[in-house]
Amino acid sequence: MTMLDIKIELTTKPKEKPAPDELGFGHYFTDHMFVLDYTEGIGWHDGRIVPYQPLSLDPSAMIFHYGQSVFEGLKAYVTVNNEALLFRADRNFKRLNNSNARLCIPEIDEQYALEALKQLVSIDREWIPSAPGTSLYIRPFIIATEPNLGVHPSKNYQFIIIMSPSGSYYKEGINPVKIMVEEQFVRAVKGGTGEAKTGGNYASALKGQQIADKEGYSQTLWLDGKENKYVEEVGSMNIFFKINGTVITPALNGSILPGITRDSMIQVLKSKQIPVEERRISIDEVVEAAHQGTLEEVFGTGTAAVISPVGELKYLDEKIIINNGEIGEVSQMLYDTLTGIQNGKIEDTFGWTIRL
CATH class of the missing domain: 3.30.470.10 (Aminotransferase class 4, branched-chain amino acid transferase, N-terminal domain)
Incomplete structure (x- = not known):
């Protein structure tokens, strides 16, 4: 054709x-x-x-x-x-x-x-x-x-x-949102359709979103479908944690959507010499980092919202406040860099944009 x-x-x-x-x-x-x-x-x-x-x-x-x-x-x-x-x-x-x-x-x-x-x-x-x-x-x-x-x-x-x-995708705009860890339901499992972008994944996530909405949270943080232990995605976005100076995002494992904004953020982080890891990360590791004072930033990434800082994380009966509920330095840099490339204010050294 x-x-x-x-x-x-x-x-x-x-x-x-x-x-x-x-x-x-x-x-x-x-x-x-x-x-x-x-x-x-x-x-x-x-x-x-x-x-x-x-x-x-x-x-x-x-x-x-x-x-x-x-x-x-x-x-x-x-x-x-x-x-x-x-x-x-x-x-x-x-x-x-x-x-x-x-x-x-x-x-x-x-x-x-x-x-x-x-x-x-x-x-x-x-x-x-x-x-x-x-x-x-x-x-x-x-x-x-x-x-x-x-x-x-x-x-x-x-x-x-x-x-x-x-x-803006969220009424909060670039301001930090509150997310809730889902404890009962799962979004996807390895071998299923989690890494495909298909409507069924979103239909199965609606229940968790409904529960989060009722409790005043913007999105659901999904854990893995096998052990209900490892972090996977947040709502319709990929998730990142900055712990003790290193940015960590769950590794693509067959049940996580390979986000294009996710990939863009990883490339920007590497270009800025900011340590970034793609690996399994458990919710317990996140909570422990919060208790130790090393959980510095949390943010989601996706096409619709670009980047969505997380100011509060609810797990079980604990509410964890992240960076005093304010957007973090790395989150702001990533947002400014990506939107700057998209609106032409920053030179696209990655070759990502297609001019019409």
Whole structure:
């Protein structure tokens, strides 16, 4: 497939754009979306950019019954020089194919998907907000569309990209949030779908999030599904701990999503000569470090929030206050560095940005 394969139908009814202070996260959507079909025996075909619109699916479409779906999340930004750019979009499509393999979904052409995304963003460029802390959130996803109740991989799929102008993911913004360690439920296990970005992982996490919400916490910190001992992820983010000068994040073990922001943070830390380790870390080690006064910072990382400092951690009946409930020096540096690269204020020496 080439760019010549993408048909374009522009909307005749452009939507009114929301004010920057009304954005929130994931509430508004741009005028257009990209759609690509898959048919067994033909492959991926009929790529098109069309006006944003509802989907028409058979009630027996397999996505509704067996959850065969994957998705990604990335962003487009307007720089201080009024250039539009994407951040590590190639890595998102590579990870999408890794998720596809786990969910028995046919691989997409990553370069074609990137070119389609670039064209879609160019068409809806005016939807990229420019206020500080805002961006255009991009959601590529694939769903099984074959109308069949038999339990097998679907023979038909749709790959769709929608986009949403967004503000801060958390109402707290960059201010520290409170998280709660989940003691009863688990998010994923090694050998399951934890390292794939699929909807079922998020559905299984809703119960823990509901419990955290009721107790006044922003997110759930998940422990491993085997021993209920080792830290894995926090909500929809990867987690980092700064203990006695060293930044530690759980090693990718088959049940943890390999976050692209996570990888970016690790590279930035190494470039700043800040010690960083990817290894197993137990909740007991975290609590002990807090008791000894060596737990200096805790923060989550992800596309939506970029970085989310943690000011309080609740485990069992203990509430642990981290860095006096304030954002830490390393957390602030990482946030400033990544957002600086994304908005063009800092030179991208890593080769992460794609200018449109």
